[in-house]
Amino acid sequence: MPLVTFEKGGGTFTEEVPENANLVVRAGVKKFPWPHLRYGCGMGKCAKCACRVLSGAEHLPAPNWKEEKQLGPRLAEGYRLVCQLWLSHDIALAQDEQPLRPLGSVTGGA
Ligand code: FES
Numbered sequence: 001m002p003l004v005t006f007e008k009g010g011g012t013f014t015e016e017v018p019e020n021a022n023l024v025v026r027a028g029v030k031k032f033p034w035p036h037l038r039y040g041c042g043m044g045k046c047a048k049c050a051c052r053v054l055s056g057a058e059h060l061p062a063p064n065w066k067e068e069k070q071l072g073p074r075l076a077e078g079y080r081l082v083c084q085l086w087l088s089h090d091i092a093l094a095q096d097e098q099p100l101r102p103l104g105s106v107t108g109g110a
Helices: 021-028 065-075
Strands: 003-008 011-016 050-055 079-081 091-095
Touching: 003 050, 050 065, 065 079
Parallel strands: 003 091
Antiparallel strands: 003 011, 050 079, 050 091
16 A cells, blocks of 8 residues: 655654545545645646655656646646545655645646
8 A cells, every 4th residue: 555655834644545545535535634635626727736746756647737737847846736646656745835826727628
């Protein structure tokens, strides 16, 4: 099972999650990383769930079009939209105190 390390506000929270877990879905049903993870739409539109990947990025798929649209150059800084990620490997994430502003509006599509 993937081990997730989540840093926010000076705290570090670590827990194993089931294979193929989505952290926003988990937070939505009040499981780790709830209550620490900030999120909004769950659909790649708001960028509230954006986190920097501290380790484990090599196991993630390439960013999808929603991440490219909302994060743009911040992808190169290691940010990802965790609502768009299904985890099957260990990962360490950090979420900024202030939410990122989404760069674009997402309408329709998958
Ligand atoms: S929760 Fe809105 S973009 Fe991830």
